[in-house]
Amino acid sequence: MFDKVEVRYARHTRHFRLDWMRVWMRKRVVVIGGGVMGSALAYWLTRLDPSISVTVVERDLTYAHASSALSAASIRQQFSTPVNIRVSQASIAFLRNAAAELAVDDDTPNIMLREAGYLYLAVPAGAAELAQAHAVQKACGADIALMDPAELEKRFGWLNTSDLSLGSLGLKGEGWFDGYALLMAFARKARNQGARYVNAEVCGFAVDGTRVTEVIAADGSRTACTHVVNAAGPWARRIAAMVGVDLPVFARRRTVYVISCPAAMTPFPLLIDPTGFWIRPEGTKFIAGFSPADDLDDQPLEPDYGSFESHLWPALAHRIPAFEEAKLERAWAGYFEMNTVDHNAILGPHPSLENFLFMNGFSGHGMQQAPVIGRAIAELILLGRFDILDLSDLLFTRIAENRPLREANVIG
Numbered sequence: 001m002f003d004k005v006e007v008r009y010a011r012h013t014r015h016f017r018l019d020w021m022r023v024w025m026r027k028r029v030v031v032i033g034g035g036v037m038g039s040a041l042a043y044w045l046t047r048l049d050p051s052i053s054v055t056v057v058e059r060d061l062t063y064a065h066a067s068s069a070l071s072a073a074s075i076r077q078q079f080s081t082p083v084n085i086r087v088s089q090a091s092i093a094f095l096r097n098a099a100a101e102l103a104v105d106d107d108t109p110n111i112m113l114r115e116a117g118y119l120y121l122a123v124p125a126g127a128a129e130l131a132q133a134h135a136v137q138k139a140c141g142a143d144i145a146l147m148d149p150a151e152l153e154k155r156f157g158w159l160n161t162s163d164l165s166l167g168s169l170g171l172k173g174e175g176w177f178d179g180y181a182l183l184m185a186f187a188r189k190a191r192n193q194g195a196r197y198v199n200a201e202v203c204g205f206a207v208d209g210t211r212v213t214e215v216i217a218a219d220g221s222r223t224a225c226t227h228v229v230n231a232a233g234p235w236a237r238r239i240a241a242m243v244g245v246d247l248p249v250f251a252r253r254r255t256v257y258v259i260s261c262p263a264a265m266t267p268f269p270l271l272i273d274p275t276g277f278w279i280r281p282e283g284t285k286f287i288a289g290f291s292p293a294d295d296l297d298d299q300p301l302e303p304d305y306g307s308f309e310s311h312l313w314p315a316l317a318h319r320i321p322a323f324e325e326a327k328l329e330r331a332w333a334g335y336f337e338m339n340t341v342d343h344n345a346i347l348g349p350h351p352s353l354e355n356f357l358f359m360n361g362f363s364g365h366g367m368q369q370a371p372v373i374g375r376a377i378a379e380l381i382l383l384g385r386f387d388i389l390d391l392s393d394l395l396f397t398r399i400a401e402n403r404p405l406r407e408a409n410v411i412g
């Protein structure tokens with residue numbers, strides 16, 4: 001009799017201990033920032049490990065200033081570094097299937113993906129660099145065609161090719177989509193799979209040796225964590241500074257101009273001009289932008305209306321004569337989260353703070369990379385290594401060790 005009770009008690013204790021151990025060992029991830037990066041990560045973590053605890057701390061759930069809500073949301077294969085091309089190839093595959101991947105019950109998101117291509121243009125001085133990038137893209141299997149001015153003119157009758165010597169057109173896997181819809185779809189699916197979104201502003205951390213143990217919010221709340229991820233977009237530098245890390249990511253304002261033009265011009269890809277501006281169709285209108293020469297940090301998010309007339313319009317009208325008749329309808333401004341070292345993503349753990357991970361510094365190409373970077377960071381947390389795509393080239397360690405991986409094709 002006593003023996004039976006003891007055995008039962010021993011079993012019960014063992015189960016209790018195992019359950020307690022499971023809870024104790026369960027990964028508790030705190031993601032700072034619920035933009036497209038933080039939400040893609042929350043989605044992948046909860047999809048790959050349904051038992052995981054994921055808390056996304058977002059200070060503004062309206063995303064009024066978040067880059068993800070202010071993005072031009074375009075995707076290209078035409079990068080100069082192979083790792084970015086591989087990321088785009090995986091990303092476009094995800095985006096094509098986003099409705100099924102991110103459906104919640106019968107509710108399927110529509111991210112309105114349009115694969116209309118990118119057209120990079122070069123004057124003689126830039127032709128060699130364009131051809132060199134094209135060789136890298138072809139070696140990675142991207143479907144990109146080089147075109148001389150006669151071919152460009154034949155395909156795009158509305159284009160002034162008089163000063164051009166080369167063009168590079170994406171035939172597949174490039175275009176644009178609704179970035180806000182993608183953000184919402186990731187966040188909704190992540191919540192549906194168990195992620196918790198908390199409306200709070202992170203203001204500090206508790207650190208024990210080489211590990212962050214708690215994330216502290218401005219309202220005084222503290223969230224214990226096994227892993228913490230900096231997904232704070234253009235504000236990532238401030239989060240890194242809270243643990244004493246000097247992250248070379250700066251908030252650089254970019255204005256997006258909404259323009260109407262009476263002329264019919266089809267087909268019309270996303271065009272990158274040798275002077276640096278970009279333009280693409282958006283519904284019945286166009287959106288366009290460029291990088292300002294005086295690229296200051298933390299400018300207020302007021303659109304730079306003055307530069308439309310002084311800078312953008314003349315360049316547009318030179319390249320596309322029909323734009324002489326163009327009209328500026330409105331404009332908005334958002335921040336690029338600019339990595340000033342090499343214009344590439346900065347990923348993974350800090351060398352001396354093993355459970356603090358970065359997903360920052362996308363320098364204007366984060367929206368298109370989010371589906372893949374979200375998965376990659378989830379793999380680092382769950383497996384301790386990259387699995388489906390080796391993104392070691394983008395690890396934080398290259399910054400710490402001063403081994404930049406420069407991306408030449410940074411847009412506007």
Ligand SMILES: Cc1cc2nc3c(=O)[nH]c(=O)nc-3n(C[C@H](O)[C@H](O)[C@H](O)COP(=O)(O)OP(=O)(O)OC[C@H]3O[C@@H](n4cnc5c(N)ncnc54)[C@H](O)[C@@H]3O)c2cc1C
Nearest residue numbers: 033035036037067068071072074202233334365366367368
């Ligand atoms: C005008 C413009 C055009 C762009 N065009 C393209 C494009 O064509 N293609 C492309 O791929 N990319 C493009 N991008 C870049 C892309 O939008 C960004 O790389 C991407 O959205 C970054 O996502 P994120 O989640 O890292 O940052 P965000 O969307 O900015 O999210 C960061 C979040 O962190 C929150 N946060 C910050 N600090 C704290 C804190 N202390 N506590 C709690 N929460 C905090 C913020 O509120 C914010 O919601 C463009 C960006 C802009 C501005």
